[in-house]
Amino acid sequence: MTDKTLSPKALRQRDQYRWSALGFIAPGVLIVAVLLYLPLLWTTFLSLTEYNGLGDPEWTGLANYVEMFDDPGFIGSVLNTLLWVGGTLLVPVGIGLGVALLTWNLKGGTWLRLPFLIPYALSGIGVGVIWSFILSGDGALDQALAAFGIADTPRWLVDAPLNTVVMILATAWQGVGVNALLFTIGLQSIPREPLEAARMDGANGMRLFRSILWPMLRPLTAVVVGLSIVASLKTFDIVQGMTKGGPGRDSETLALTMYKETFVNSEYGLGSAIAVFLTVVTLIASILYLRQQLSSKHGV
Amino acid sequence: MSLKKTGPALRTAVLAVLGLIWLLPVYLLLVNAAKSPETFTTKESWVPTDFALFGNIAEALELSGLAESAASTLLYAVVAPAIAVLVGAAAGFAIVALRLRHGFAWFVAIFGGTVFPLQMILLPLFDAYSRTGLFDTQGGMIVVYTAISIPFSAFVMRNFFSGIAHNVFEAAVIDGASTWRIFARVYLPMASSALVAIFILQATFIWNDFLLGLVLSQSDTVRPIVTSLAGMQSTYGGAQMSTVLAGGLLVSLPTVVLFLFTQKFFARGLALGQY
Numbered sequence: 001m002t003d004k005t006l007s008p009k010a011l012r013q014r015d016q017y018r019w020s021a022l023g024f025i026a027p028g029v030l031i032v033a034v035l036l037y038l039p040l041l042w043t044t045f046l047s048l049t050e051y052n053g054l055g056d057p058e059w060t061g062l063a064n065y066v067e068m069f070d071d072p073g074f075i076g077s078v079l080n081t082l083l084w085v086g087g088t089l090l091v092p093v094g095i096g097l098g099v100a101l102l103t104w105n106l107k108g109g110t111w112l113r114l115p116f117l118i119p120y121a122l123s124g125i126g127v128g129v130i131w132s133f134i135l136s137g138d139g140a141l142d143q144a145l146a147a148f149g150i151a152d153t154p155r156w157l158v159d160a161p162l163n164t165v166v167m168i169l170a171t172a173w174q175g176v177g178v179n180a181l182l183f184t185i186g187l188q189s190i191p192r193e194p195l196e197a198a199r200m201d202g203a204n205g206m207r208l209f210r211s212i213l214w215p216m217l218r219p220l221t222a223v224v225v226g227l228s229i230v231a232s233l234k235t236f237d238i239v240q241g242m243t244k245g246g247p248g249r250d251s252e253t254l255a256l257t258m259y260k261e262t263f264v265n266s267e268y269g270l271g272s273a274i275a276v277f278l279t280v281v282t283l284i285a286s287i288l289y290l291r292q293q294l295s296s297k298h299g300v
Numbered sequence: 301m302s303l304k305k306t307g308p309a310l311r312t313a314v315l316a317v318l319g320l321i322w323l324l325p326v327y328l329l330l331v332n333a334a335k336s337p338e339t340f341t342t343k344e345s346w347v348p349t350d351f352a353l354f355g356n357i358a359e360a361l362e363l364s365g366l367a368e369s370a371a372s373t374l375l376y377a378v379v380a381p382a383i384a385v386l387v388g389a390a391a392g393f394a395i396v397a398l399r400l401r402h403g404f405a406w407f408v409a410i411f412g413g414t415v416f417p418l419q420m421i422l423l424p425l426f427d428a429y430s431r432t433g434l435f436d437t438q439g440g441m442i443v444v445y446t447a448i449s450i451p452f453s454a455f456v457m458r459n460f461f462s463g464i465a466h467n468v469f470e471a472a473v474i475d476g477a478s479t480w481r482i483f484a485r486v487y488l489p490m491a492s493s494a495l496v497a498i499f500i501l502q503a504t505f506i507w508n509d510f511l512l513g514l515v516l517s518q519s520d521t522v523r524p525i526v527t528s529l530a531g532m533q534s535t536y537g538g539a540q541m542s543t544v545l546a547g548g549l550l551v552s553l554p555t556v557v558l559f560l561f562t563q564k565f566f567a568r569g570l571a572l573g574q575y
Contacts, residue, residue: 017399020479029406036447053427115322121555123529123551123555125527129529143346237510258419278419
């Protein structure tokens with residue numbers, strides 16, 4: 001649409017809409033700018049300073065980043081976070097896909113999916129309360145194992161890295177349902193014709209999955225995987241609720257390390273540096289699914 | 301794993317067994333939250349003993365100010381998403397219907413607010429809230445919850461409005477309607493299902509928030525319910541476990557019930573947000 005094709009009246013009207021459009025978008029932009037972007041910039045600045053909340057921040061360049069990578073506790077936190085990323089990909093996404101495939105076109109599938117959906121809307125702390133209780137020494141799990149004659153059980157929430165693994169499983173308990181729901185939506189949107197054609201040709205089971213279902217689920221899988229990676233990088237609530245990152249710093253994740261350095265140790269600069277590091281890693285991971293999300297959109 | 305050959309019976313059986321395993325923690329929660337503090341023992345978790353659930357819930361509401369937290373959290377979870385949904389819809393309307401110049405750039409600017417972790421804004425918010433008197437106020441909590449709900453809301457509404465033919469807008473213009481009127485009387489009503497979907501998703505998210513409550517509030521009346529539950533767990537987790545479990549049940553029930561009854565909207569919201 002070029003300007004020449006429009007009458008002066010239409011042009012005036014279009015300009016009027018453009019002004020009006022600014023009015024409609026302004027509240028969103030202003031709120032996001034003041035409450036999200038401004039703090040973001042301030043944190044980035046603080047990461048280059050020494051600051052404890054009193055007086056003024058003192059410029060120290062990259063010193064916080066050097067200190068961060070020199071700290072074995074931080075390296076442990078990075079490794080735990082990686083374990084979270086890998087574990088939550090393997091278990092909740094994998095089982096979620098399995099449940100979706102099993103309930104697909106199955107009579108009563110909606111009901112059979114229900115048990116997996118119940119934990120989904122729980123808070124991380126709620127999940128932590130339940131599982132801390134189950135996993136405590138001589139708790140529900142140990143009692144069940146003892147009934148099967150297994151008396152010598154590990155200390156689930158104390159021994160590292162086992163404590164991180166069991167917390168990942170608790171998160172999986174919560175997350176399978178939503179992944180199953182998403183994969184189900186994906187499966188339901190697959191057109192019938194290629195499926196029927198493949199079945200006529202005798203494709204079944206694994207071959208049907210590999211040749212038809214998987215390629216068609218790929219875009220959705222990219223989204224689910226991307227979401228899972230980004231969410232696991234930010235893991236905080238459940239760890240804070242179940243082990244507080246302990247014993248010592250054994251089960252800390254990056255989000256937890258940032259919280260402790262900032263709000264427990266008042267190391268504002270160092271805490272900000274960890275936040276920046278976490279953000280950079282998250283952004284790189286986000287690109288994986290943002291590309292998917294934005295490219296498939298109707299361009300405006 | 302064969303999909304068609306494997307009989308539906310076998311698939312049902314596998315799912316039923318797996319489903320039962322999934323329900324075990326829920327069973328344990330219910331059974332032990334119902335035990336009175338006197339009969340509760342950490343050694344006998346699988347067997348129900350008595351039914352003191354309501355007493356425990358009443359007790360939990362007293363401990364750690366859970367009752368006050370519940371009222372405040374309800375306020376946050378209703379007001380913040382309601383504002384965010386409208387602000388997000390207005391942004392989507394500006395970009396899609398009014399064809400805002402550089403609309404896509406504006407959209408990315410708003411949506412970009414959701415891609416980084418909360419850790420990136422916690423400290424400055426805490427600092428600024430402390431200086432401006434917003435720290436530990438209900439207003440302050442509503443403001444921050446609204447802000448973090450806007451990007452997703454704008455994202456979904458832009459997608460939704462993109463699916464509406466532009467001549468709907470043009471027809472309304474010919475009728476002489478103002479842009480505000482077109483937004484409020486034509487676009488918003490058409491989007492009601494998407495608005496509800498976003499509202500439910502964000503209300504659940506806010507109800508379940510722990511971190512923002514932990515950093516930006518401290519009193520029982522302002523502190524969100526999940527943050528209060530966490531405090532209760534660390535204070536009374538040893539001595540009064542059944543009360544804490546009852547508290548956990550109470551805190552979890554609203555979102556679980558809301559989710560189970562609005563699955564359709566949830567799925568729709570998730571789908572709108574992700575395709």
